[in-house]
Amino acid sequence: MKACFMSKRSAEVVFACAVFSLVFAGQGVCKPRVRDEVKIPDVGGYLTLACDFHMHTIFSDGRVWPEIRAEEAWREGLDAFAITEHIEYQRHEKDVRTNHNRSYEIAKGSAESLRLVIIKGAEITREMPPGHFNAIFLKDANALDVEEWRDAIKEAVEQKAFVWWNHPGWRGQQPDGKSIWYEEHTELYKKGWMDGIEIVNDDEYYPLAHKWALEKKLTMIGGSDVHTPTGLNYDFHTGEHRSMTLVLSKEKSEGAIKDALLNRRTVVYWRKNLIGEEKYLRPIFDGSIEILNPEVTIKGKGSAYVQILNKSEVDFELESAGEVEEISAPGSVTLYGEKVNLLRIRGKKEDVSGEKEMRLAYKVKNLWVGPEEGLRAELVIKVNLVPAKKK
Amino acid sequence: MKACFMSKRSAEVVFACAVFSLVFAGQGVCKPRVRDEVKIPDVGGYLTLACDFHMHTIFSDGRVWPEIRAEEAWREGLDAFAITEHIEYQRHEKDVRTNHNRSYEIAKGSAESLRLVIIKGAEITREMPPGHFNAIFLKDANALDVEEWRDAIKEAVEQKAFVWWNHPGWRGQQPDGKSIWYEEHTELYKKGWMDGIEIVNDDEYYPLAHKWALEKKLTMIGGSDVHTPTGLNYDFHTGEHRSMTLVLSKEKSEGAIKDALLNRRTVVYWRKNLIGEEKYLRPIFDGSIEILNPEVTIKGKGSAYVQILNKSEVDFELESAGEVEEISAPGSVTLYGEKVNLLRIRGKKEDVSGEKEMRLAYKVKNLWVGPEEGLRAELVIKVNLVPAKKK
Amino acid sequence: MKACFMSKRSAEVVFACAVFSLVFAGQGVCKPRVRDEVKIPDVGGYLTLACDFHMHTIFSDGRVWPEIRAEEAWREGLDAFAITEHIEYQRHEKDVRTNHNRSYEIAKGSAESLRLVIIKGAEITREMPPGHFNAIFLKDANALDVEEWRDAIKEAVEQKAFVWWNHPGWRGQQPDGKSIWYEEHTELYKKGWMDGIEIVNDDEYYPLAHKWALEKKLTMIGGSDVHTPTGLNYDFHTGEHRSMTLVLSKEKSEGAIKDALLNRRTVVYWRKNLIGEEKYLRPIFDGSIEILNPEVTIKGKGSAYVQILNKSEVDFELESAGEVEEISAPGSVTLYGEKVNLLRIRGKKEDVSGEKEMRLAYKVKNLWVGPEEGLRAELVIKVNLVPAKKK
């Protein structure tokens, strides 16, 4: 790309692979500017929106210009995002003028031209306790730049922000890496000033925070907290994705997302895991799976293949959670995402007959309904048992 | 990554995949922070240094913080780089204070901690003619911020910079996409103020500029001119690389690189092509290729495989440039990079015998000694011809 | 895998990644046995079945056991396949007993357990003219093993086979690589003994055969003609696929496939190209493409992005086939498969207003309705033109 000297008016992100003389066409490939959707099914009448509400740019201690956050979000299949600059810490203040609203203002044009929902946010960045808190749906982030942390959070609440506690087990503030709930958190929680909690931040998962979220009915949040270009942190071509929050939303709009967050309709997508309430994980699993041949015939102790399409991008790791009387099924099986998978079942006796619906019980080890607790799920197959031929 | 609130003193780029509880170890992978060397052999007593002397950050119209340029350069196997901000154009001046030396100052720590040579540069950004010029090995880029373009270049020259004409065929300044050499360029050239010329900029190659470089003995330069994170522009996992200049340098130091540039010891690496003088491309080809079985036996009209290891990362595309009397060889063959390749040769007659050295003549279509003109090369094999058995 | 010494009764293909002690679980990955669907939409009430009716095993001159053909077909997303051994040539006859029906018999169990349609076939392998002919839907391939080629084809026809001419431009029989239509072909054609013709075989495309197919109403066939394991011939992980015939079939059954073939409802899938009649290619294109924001607003000479999801696996390469008065659109654009793509359109005047449906005309260069002739297609967008603000 050349300097945009002649085209100063263009405010949006431009990624142009310049058209070049035909002689050289086909010589190489400029990386296409394409979007990979996050493939997790919609559930229960809600859209499953891929969102990341925690990231930084050069306006605090990040290392990219805000428009890049929009471009990355679009390519990675996000539907909505918030940039959350540290209010109290500008790493680059010698060179960059302080204005906590600028990231939002700058990224807004790029985001909207790409049809992304961008939400104004900020990170109230204090020592533990209470630690760092994100606030989104802000009107003016600069108003949070006050002396006392209680005043900062209060200001966010008065702006009707959605507020959550960030990385409660981060070693930078919890030296032994264990989340600790302080009195200050009780204070915030009781005041209704803490709507949610990060159970995932970047590459960290906090089992205690997960437990608290379930007990205290806090919205579960997962964020990338990315500071560099996302491509320096994730190997997208191997299927890696940033840590994110899936928001079950009535529509793709700021208002609907806020409604969903306030009503705790979220699932956290961390590495190969989906983490959330059973009432959301179950329909995600069921909506992802399609048994292509739900009726099979088995002769005696013979076998049959059940073909299972997993329409989602998540590889579901199943582990048996109970036996069926008449047939044996694998003790563990992975249903790879966007693939048709084989489940081989076998008859146990030579001399049986009859058609029967069988419910194969599994734990889905990487869909977590509680800390490291897999979702129970069933694969339902109609099996026609036929006696083996006499030899 | 968390905010670096507690560790303000750290000035270097930190990409940390935080250590997390063992329970979750192995659950996913944080992209490793590793370097892929550019695999092109050293030649003729020189080191082949991978260099990019043309890139931007938020201090002109780029969209990353300068440290990112060091990190990207290291990962992509560069040995040296220069950030060349536009002197005359700061896209982000509303938010970022103007200082043309800052990119260098900020990136210096990261670059040096990673053992990269960083060179101070700037882009004198004027309308055509004369267009844009890069100057590197500057002492003070701010001194180039003057009214007249001649004065700007003069200042660079007085600072003993190496100066070259950028993207001479860029459509932004050459509406029909054809490079035009103006009187102003003659003026600069005659004064000795133009040391080199970009024959490659980002995804563009300029055949006319290539011709001029050869005729006028200008150093051939190829630069990425990257404005965004490089990962948004290149698919590294498919083997793509940024456009760059290979500098044949006595050592890995700023001084040695300057000496190499002034003495035109460069090869431009663009897409799948290496572009340079024959005297450099030939040893690169010869140094890349190893014939693993240089002696083969062929019975009559039978065949034999010659195994050719290509130690470089470049896929050499060979096309026959002449026939050999006794044997036939493929009309075209690609010697894939970092692979052992097969060349199948066949006898032409049943009834011959004798051992003979054969020189298979090829054009290497993607090693350009002139505009789109492939290097002539030979594969030398000793063939032992044996008469076919009578049946 | 261990020898199946103890389990001789198992006749089906078993690809087992043995369960091993938990200590070592996760240490490595056994390639999952999964299926990648061929992602081309169904059209016009027909299923788009992925089929390969041309392949070999050790029973003629191939190098795999027949069950492998079923396993490969399943993994690669095929719905139906035929093994077509050479009747006249058994490369391995010293070791393998001759029986032209055995491939089918052996592969049948594997195919059916994987829910693939397997069709009995054979290749009548004669010198040119008339060259090689495939016949599928055979009852007894051994009956084709007769002296005269006319008798062999006659036998196939009497068995109600579907018969086609293979690789009409193969250099092994057409020394200059050009397809020649001999009198013998006219004879077969007039008798109704030639139902189709290969316009694609392995990596070859025959433009003349393509022309004949259209003129003479022959069913267009594309086959892999694979002899080795397919994985030695194709790089599946880069998106490569075997050459195949897409059959537009009322259902997934042998009978329905035969009906489709006899009625010329086929599209050939070769490399990045789909080749077929316009009446089938158009709905494939239209069914693949979804314009996510079919209504956009443009201010003056500003721009807007149209986001286009390509649900198919084919990258559609579009080239402009006409201009629109009010806006400019890219002269060429690739709509990558399984991605959301961006089409940037721009206003041509500052001072216009009004809402208008615009039909952007393109040639889809890799959907061939005739020899190398791209399908004409339109992208229909409603554009709301708004005057640019006065400054």
Added chain:
Amino acid sequence: MKACFMSKRSAEVVFACAVFSLVFAGQGVCKPRVRDEVKIPDVGGYLTLACDFHMHTIFSDGRVWPEIRAEEAWREGLDAFAITEHIEYQRHEKDVRTNHNRSYEIAKGSAESLRLVIIKGAEITREMPPGHFNAIFLKDANALDVEEWRDAIKEAVEQKAFVWWNHPGWRGQQPDGKSIWYEEHTELYKKGWMDGIEIVNDDEYYPLAHKWALEKKLTMIGGSDVHTPTGLNYDFHTGEHRSMTLVLSKEKSEGAIKDALLNRRTVVYWRKNLIGEEKYLRPIFDGSIEILNPEVTIKGKGSAYVQILNKSEVDFELESAGEVEEISAPGSVTLYGEKVNLLRIRGKKEDVSGEKEMRLAYKVKNLWVGPEEGLRAELVIKVNLVPAKKK
């Protein structure tokens, strides 16, 4: 590929991507036929040869023609291989004539044209005890086809074969998956009829066999035991490789390999692990690693990066095995194969000075000198400690 009707005399494997008309050149890519070397350094004056001495073809219960085994071996970087058909079990005997030497005879031409060492072998396939035994360097495999297992092994020994016990913990013969050493094994061992033992077979590792190998001085063997095309079992593009034996051999010849096997100069390469005696694993590690900047300077509690090139293809997983007084180093670090890796070390005190050689002690978790016991290794760095500046 077309039928090889006209070229019956060609006995070697031919993988031809036919040359096609220039019009369509570049349209797609036929998978190149290339070899990826196994990148493990030579050690101690020996060549490190990549070998697989356990595989099957259609002549027992495999599913490929023998030539495929040569082609796969070449592409996957093997130097030598043996096909080891079951003597007692021909799954395909209805179609394939019995001859235990045929695999070798058929594959020999392909192997030699590709410069691979092929060794004649067979698998004596008996019930447990003693289970299955491989014998290689046979003269006539058919002579092993005798009633009594002792006679079969005796015959192999008399042919001067190298004999080993296969998959001692295979569940097909060891129902609880645990290797059991029977009296019969003691008998064979005492007679000198058991030279080695598989500690790895396909995806299984047998810790008990590993222990026995060390105690009883049996040669450690790892084999793929592959029955299908290898590409159906391994995802080569993700870096997977077949299970194999690395033979430390004086030269690439059958004789030298036999000498190495008899003298237990082997290392087993299984998944991401190398398994062998410390005297071989240590030089492999040391020969793979190059510290690019073995001298670093640290200011006070500051840090420095040590850049470590891992020339091998194995990712070495290091875990700290001891602390150094003056500096802290990562508790765990992976040195990725064929990459430059960063090791960040930090000073512990602000006020120190002096230059010192430091030996960072690590366990290499995936180089096993005993069952799951990592090799101890040191990274030696010269650190120049400089007091931090007073602020």
